[in-house]
Amino acid sequence: MSDILAIYPGSFDPITNGHFDLIQRSSRIFDHLIVALLTNAEKQPLFSVEERVEMLQDVTRDMKNVTVDTFSGLLVDYAVKKNARAIVRGIRAFSDYEYEIQMALTNRKLQPKLETLFLMPAEEYAYVSSRLVKEIARHGGSVKDLVPPMVEERLRRKIVSMIDEV
Ligand code: PNS
Numbered sequence: 267m268s269d270i271l272a273i274y275p276g277s278f279d280p281i282t283n284g285h286f287d288l289i290q291r292s293s294r295i296f297d298h299l300i301v302a303l304l305t306n307a308e309k310q311p312l313f314s315v316e317e318r319v320e321m322l323q324d325v326t327r328d329m330k331n332v333t334v335d336t337f338s339g340l341l342v343d344y345a346v347k348k349n350a351r352a353i354v355r356g357i358r359a360f361s362d363y364e365y366e367i368q369m370a371l372t373n374r375k376l377q378p379k380l381e382t383l384f385l386m387p388a389e390e391y392a393y394v395s396s397r398l399v400k401e402i403a404r405h406g407g408s409v410k411d412l413v414p415p416m417v418e419e420r421l422r423r424k425i426v427s428m429i430d431e432v
Contacts, residue, residue, distance in 0.1 A: 269297035272352040272383070275341050278303055278318050279311040280417045282399055284391035286325055288356045289332060291385050299332045300348060306338040312400055312424060325414050342377035350380065357384045358392045 274292055278285060278301075292299045301322050305315050313321070315336060322334040337344035345353060353373065355366055370382035386392075394412050402409050403421040410418060 270352070271298045271300065271348060271350045272296040272354050273300045273302050273341070273345050273348065273350045274354040275302045275304060275337070275344075277307050277309070277311065277396065278322055279313055279396050280318060280399070280413060280421065281321050281325060282391070282394045282396055282413050282417075283411070284356060284358065284387040284394040285396075286414060287387040287391050288354065288385050289326060289329070291387075292354045293329050293332050296352070296354075297331060299354070300350070301326065301332060301334045302341075302344060303334070303336045304338070304341075305336045313420070317420070321414075321417055321420065324416055340376065342373050342380055345380050346377060353380060353382045355382060355384055356387055358387065358395075 272292060272295075274289060276285065289299065289301060303315065303318055303322065311318070319334055319336060326332045326334060341353065353370075355370070357363060357366060366384065370384075373380060373382060387394075391412075399409050399412050399421070402412075403425055406425075409421060413421070
């Protein structure tokens, strides 16, 4: 049987410990995992695409079967191009479920052969989101246990540089 490639897509603005936990779990299940960063998202990101790719590469550098890539346009088109068999998404609280099932079923409609698999992060990360991490950092709170140390430092520098600009 051929190797199974999965794609873990997202905005990763920035990567959190919850994302990292899912990358680790997925890398143990699949032969190869591509962490794929959407570059043309509608929402205004805090970190540039280059910064987010750097952070993803930094935290996955010791994981031999994980690569980081970017994509634009439809996820299913990217997945077909890469010959992927599955899309991985994380489910934290029930509140994620509605959006995620909508996305998974839409992707299945567009590309029936591609499966979406939902994984749960470790329970200590069940409430962690990039949005909350950014909010905490903006108000000077500690995000120490929520993101990798290098991301914590980058967030601190980013907030300082934004304050300097004002
Ligand atoms: O981390 P996010 O922002 O929840 O990730 C959302 C993402 C990137 C997985 C999703 O927005 C996506 O796949 N966008 C690409 C466009 C697309 O394929 N849209 C149709 C899926 S419903």
